[in-house]
Amino acid sequence: MLFDDTYFTIEKPGEGIFRDRGSKFLGYAYPLKSDQDIKAIVANLKHEHSKANHHCWAMRWSTDRSVFRLNDDGEPSGTAGRPVLNTLLSRNLTNIAVVVVRYFGGTLLGVPGLINAYRTAAELALNECKVVEKTINDVYTLSFEYQQMNDVMKLIKEDNLEILHQQFDNNCEIKISIRKMQVNQVLGRLQKLSSVKLRFDHTV
Structure with a gap:
């Protein structure tokens, strides 16, 4: 077979929560119908969690899995959007966005702590989702x-x-x-x- 004509995405949204040293990381996974959906998703979560410190996200789009975007939303570069994206890559999912909303708890977690927290919140949200194979x-x-x-x-x-x-x-x-x-x-x-x-x- 020269190419694979299927891809994996999620059927419905899922949520997960991770806590570390007072900080709360809320993970939200969404299936996407368009790569423009991310704007409305982030806007809704910013409205819903207006007192949160950060709304970081990553998305992957297109059936050949070639389009991706990420946003650290004020966290140190590479500590938020990238670990979320890596979770999508490792699970081979596309047409999907994961947003992690952080409430800062007063203790700095450092770079390894942030990477672990954002990755874990993304994984917990995805664990609540049913993965579906589409052609x-x-x-x-x-x-x-x-x-x-x-x-x-x-x-x-x-x-x-x-x-x-x-x-x-x-x-x-x-x-x-x-x-x-x-x-x-x-x-x-x-x-x-x-x-x-x-x-x-x-x-x-």
Whole structure:
């Protein structure tokens, strides 16, 4: 197999709490639908925990796991966002964000103490989450005439394709999701159907 067409993420949010020498570290893990979700997540937590000293986070995005961002939010560089990100990397998760909210307890923890606290809070939050395996799919829109409906629907059923949207008029359109590994085979079959037009939309 030349490439892996699956990835791991979490199904629902999870929370964990870690305490060290008076400081409280609240870990929050969230599945992401977009890499822009992080802004609203952090804003909500800042509102909810307005008296907290730090709201540090890391996120990983895209099915090829290539996009990541992190924020130490005033903690010494490399002591907060990086250990949270390393937790996501070690668990091979993507399309996910973890935010750790810190209430300072009056005692400095030092660099090793901070790294341990942020990593542990992230791990405790992730331990509460169910990990799910998802397939990487390409989304295509098919356009065809009404009399070709049976042929198109038969193919969709045989290849077990997911229909995301459909509208039937004189000209019909169906938006389908095809698992990466199946794409060449399915497109080959669709192209044999006369006058079915294919348009690639995006990958999910």
